[in-house]
Amino acid sequence: MSTKRDYYEVLGLQKNSSQDEIKSQYRKLALKFHPDRNKSPDAAEHFKEVSEAYAVLSDAEKRKLYDSYGHAGVDGRYSTEDIFQGSKVNFEDVFGSGFESIFENLFGRGGGGFRFGGFDFGFGGERGADMVYDTEITLEDVLKGKQEEIELPSDIQCEVCKGTGASPGTSARTCSVCNGHGQVRTSRSSGFSTFVTVQPCNTCRGQGKIIERPCSKCKGSGKQKGMRHFSFEIPPGIESGEYRIKGQGEPMSNGLSGDLIVRIKVMPHGKFKRDGADIFYDENISMIDATLGKKLTVPTLEGTEKIDVEAGSQPNTIIKLKGKGLPHQGSRGRGDQYVRFVVNIPKKIDKHQRKLLEELQDTMNSGE
Ligand SMILES: [Zn+2]
Ligand SMILES: [Zn+2]
Known part of the structure; x- marks a missing residue:
């Protein structure tokens, strides 16, 4: 009846394997077949297979059902969604504290399903x-x-039928097979247990109603x-x-x-460069200001900050403005802003300036 492989065989284990063995074997295989790591076309299928085997065998109740009745015992009782959802804690056990992000990556949850990449985890359409x-x-x-x-x-919503899917002036009738529920329940007994299976109604395709004259604009979809x-x-x-x-x-x-x-x-920002939470800013100062010192106002991300250029500052001196950087992603606190002094040497000076600098040169040379 089932073409599914034996869960123990999938994990390469014996029926009497301990929980520790199950866990370590799953960890090994999950990492091997993870579609992010394994680019072979079958990897996703293998990954799903070992994950499902682990989800069942790591859960005492599900394992007992499986040991007694095989796949039919588990599939009759649980949807694929139940198998994985109930096992969240087991996956956490395997992958440790980084589990949340791994889990989200592997089993990205949305619309009630589990999936990763473009691969659906078993149920829904x-x-x-x-x-x-x-x-x-x-x-x-x-x-x-x-x-x-x-x-x-x-x-x-379709503007013609206002979402009903039925041609204006007509209406949908309730499906008589499922009485409008869209689902059909069947139950069967096996041993001491009764298994209830809920399946979409075939007659109305799960819609609960039948549209005899579909809206021409939306073809009945509403x-x-x-x-x-x-x-x-x-x-x-x-x-x-x-x-x-x-x-x-x-x-x-x-x-x-x-x-x-x-x-x-x-x-890119006109003034600041970024490295993680820190930002870097270059302030141009003249060689005179570097030599004599100066009070400066420098821009920050939120406004300005006053800083002192100390007398005798060397080119590329870096001043740290603590906490003026960017917020750390996902944690408290902020990075810093680093201000670097770029010392400009004048390229053009007039006669007067030249004379002053020459005098300065003389005094400095004679002082050596
Ligand atoms: Zn319509
Ligand atoms: Zn129906």
């Missing part, structure tokens, strides 16, 4: 396409964070292409890169929505 949104932000945005308001292509408003927060301290927002891509009815991939580019 098709997955909508990912959408890409490009945005450019300034260093000032990085400092404060930014609320981004965008319009995304989306399915909206939807048309349009735009929807979406806003999201770009957190302070962010770097250029790609960020994935689960489930905000192309919608897919009876399936998983795609993801929205936000490509953020932090624009």
Whole structure:
């Protein structure tokens, strides 16, 4: 009945294997088949297979069902979603404290499903396409964070039938097979247990209603292409890169929505260079100011700051303005601003200035 491989065989283990053996074997295989690391076309399938085997065998109750009744015992009782969701804690166990991010990467959750890459984890229908949104932000945005308001292509209510899917003047009738539930429940007994299976109704294709005269504009879907408003927060301290927002891509009815991939580019700044949370600023000063010292006002991301050029400052001297950099991404505190003195040697001087400098030269030479 089932073409699924034996879970123990999938993990290369014996039926009496301990939890530790199961865990360590899964860790080994998961890393081997992770689609980010393994580019072979079968990797995703293998990864799913070992993950499912682990999800079942690491859970005492599910393992017992599997040992007694095989795949039918587990599949009759749990949906794929249940198998993975119930095992979240087990995955945490395997991957340790960095688990959340690994879990999100591997099993990115959205629309009630689990998936990674373009690969669906077993249930629901098709997955909508990912959408890409490009945005450019300034260093000032990085400092404060930014609320981004965008319009995304989306399915909206059909304007002709107002979303009913039925031609105007007609209406849909309730499906008599499922009584409008869209689902059909069947139960069967096996040993002491009764397994209930819920499946989409075939007659109405899970819609719960039957449209005899579909709307000509939307062909009965009740939807048309349009735009929807979406806003999201770009957190302070962010770097250029790609960020994935689960489930905000192309919608897919009876399936998983795609993801929205936000490509953020932090624009170069006219005054500051950035390195992580620190920013760097070059202040040009004259050789006279470097020699004699001077009070200066330098720009910061939020305003200005007064600093002293000490008498006798050397070229490329760096002053640190503590806490005037950018926020650390995902943690408290801010980086620093570094001000570097670039000492300018005049290229053109007039006769008078030349005379003064020559006098200075004489005094300095005679002082040697
Ligand atoms: Zn319509
Ligand atoms: Zn039905």
